[in-house]
Amino acid sequence: MNNQAKRWLVGLGSALLLSTTVHAAEQKLFLFNWSQYMDPDIIKAFEQKYHVDVVQSYYGSLDEMYAKLQAGGDSQYDIIVPSNYFVPRLVKAGLVQPLNKAELPNLDNVMDRFKDPSYDPGEKYTAPYQWGITGIVYNAKVFPHAPDSWSLLFDPKENEGQPFSMISDGQVLFGAACAYLGKGYNCTGQQNWVDAAKLVLKTKQRSNFTGFIDGTPVLQQVARGVTQVGMTYNGDFLADKESNPEGFKDLEFMIPKEGAEVWVDSMMIPRRAPHPKLAHEFINFILNPKIGAQLSNYNMYSTPNKASVQYLDPLLRKPPALPTPEQMKRLEFTPSLDGKQLQLFQQIWSDVKSR
Structure with missing residues (x-):
């Protein structure tokens, strides 16, 4: 073999290696999600079906997720899973892209109550x-x-002498305070927030208040008796109770009669997602009836997929996983805030935390 032929073969090998490397790099899906919110078996099934690797990253709060997207994360992740009240903020900031519904035939499986939601008209x-x-x-x-x-939190006579906490999400906490004050969970406006802030400050200053604690870690604190009352999420409560029945035997989850938060976490594609077509494949995969049920059976939250209901564990077909029709009437979305309204809320909430 002459030198020219050798150089041609070496060049061809390098090109093939580069092509293989680029192809391998493209066969990844970057998922940015809450921790412990995805069944590992679902990830494995998706990887096997589409011959890809799923790279998962996690955030502990919506503010953390938002900050990372603003810092360039909108070009690093393919899928994010924000809660409903952050959706308009992401859209207005130009951090997400519209979905191509032609690539999502399983969207037809979504329950009517979750179609055309107020936080994303037209499910765009x-x-x-x-x-x-x-x-x-x-x-x-x-x-x-x-x-x-909510008097179990806000009325000192109801939890006298017993340690209690409040949730660290200011909007959710103010919603609870507004509901207790008779203003409705989804209250907005300066006067309503000032009234809520006064109640939270008064509650915060009691000697048996243990602090602002996220809804997930508070469960272990209540199980250990570090605190006896707190705010949390129904799915996390059920999952922890199932994994630790002895520690949770005396614990109950309650939906206050004055009203409370119902929330929806949604899949969205960042504006500059590196693999938008693969992201659509993933969304459609999650909306498959059996996969949707597998997800709910894993994390104990409710499915928005009407075709998944038949495959759900019996525990997920009754309260507290599935509210009664009467309870549903009392549930509201946390309002989406932006602009001056958001700035005002953040100023009031910062003042509450600093005192």
């Missing part, structure tokens, strides 16, 4: 992932006659 940017409720977790042995009311 979102496909629902899971939904749930924010309510109260408490020790029924300590509070055998607990009222089905």
